Amino acid sequence: MNAAVRALALLAINVKIVPFYVQNGYEGLHSGKIYPLDDRTFLNLSLTMGGSRIGSSRFEAMKQEKVRMEMVEQLLAKNIETLVVIGGDGSYFGASLLAQAGINVIGLPGTIDNDVSSTGITIGFDTSLNGIVTNVNAIQDTARSHNMCHLVEVMGRHSPDLAIHAAIATGANLVITNENVMQPVEITKKIKEFLTNGATSLIILISENIYGIEKLPSLSEIAKLITSECGIQTRASVLGYSQRGGKPTAAENVNAALMAKTAIDNLINGKKNFTVGLNGTSAYITPIEQAVKIVKPSRKEMILLANTLGNSR
Template structure:
């Protein structure tokens, strides 16, 4: 293999640039040319492909977002759309592709592999919802962004003696809510993976108020319930002054943490190694701090789970 491509697809996540940098420099170190495919699969269809050099990825390891940009496209889900993308790969002599993104991006990588283009998936999503890896690129940074926001909200919650409901990202996975809630001592955490008992939540808030607690923090994953709607329920049931903060896209931005930079660097280089070994249709990941690889569809067929022991612990510590 003498020429590979690299793209980012789906939602951006902090650390994607570090992964791009790792893919490019590991490949060049291994005497392989690298081409950046801009705007994900949409750019592949349009032929928005440019050669990357060592200097192309200089000064990006600390930057959030993705220098290759990202976009979503329905066209690539069709056979005709993929044929256009493959035509562009052939035109540029690209023999393999590293795809950095989430589950939708990995589905596209599998389709390309089936069409004869070896692909390796690198998990990049703040939701941490990809089976086969303990952590995804961007999760640690987003988590710390949330914790920083909650710390600031707690200051005003204390000053005004209010209950605050904080909605965080996580449409299908509660990792961000769970980790942030536990780290910030939230009284209640709502995640998609576990049902909640409204009466229990109200009782906990009222008991805290009775013993002199002046404020409460509730963290809600967006996939569980709307923070605004839940805040109204809390205020109506307790009569406590309640405010809601929806953190939104602030969670995706910012300079990646050291953890995400190192993880992205390790996974990006591993992806290149797999292509050199002749592997295809695989995803890289990290489990128990060891680099691993799995068949993409086999990994995605598994159900993502959260650590329910952590969820139980959060309840035990929020008495």
């Protein structure tokens, strides 16, 4: 996200647009935390820092029309005509409401979950993915050394992309997501197949928000079941918030710059209320009222690919 803020600011300055930033997202906007973005030290450091230097927040109050009008008034009081929102689907929904309230809004996709339907990749996804791969590779080392099975839970909210991409990148034996949920008995059956076919260590990647919820047991309980039913020592690992930080990857910074350029180019050409997406190195825009309605396609083919490769080990 920092690379996107940096690129937006520098490109805006280059075409004589004065950039400001809002501290702490929508909540900061409502309370008037709007400042000039002219600190060169800030801009120069942004390529190497993870997280968000300008902060972020959840702001449920903006669901109220009165609050949204107050947010727009904060911008107009400083003669700010356009608001750039970097975030996920929730941020985009908020941006669409602000557009209806009368401010020009541009959306850039920023979330590790890769769950913004109007783009092929989001800012944050590649950095998070690479962090997961590093951690899973380390877990694989100990799994092989001790002939163990490891269940590794990764983030993604309700999007399976982090788990699927990490499974392919690490050669995990199995990936389980919200699109292919497996019952504990199915998991133990699959592990017995792996062991019968000669596997001595196993890595299973699992999306969050599946196990330990409603009627499904927790990962720790499943690990104990696998140990007793399959005869292989099994441990559960939750990577947690390490996935939300870390130095941005090179691809991340390039993607952010490409999207920022497309945002500024379309802004100076008179476009209003749009989001920016990226496929490969090709950036494009989508009207924001359309962007929030696009449904993310199924990932079943990629899940099949990941599990076919895992089964072949």
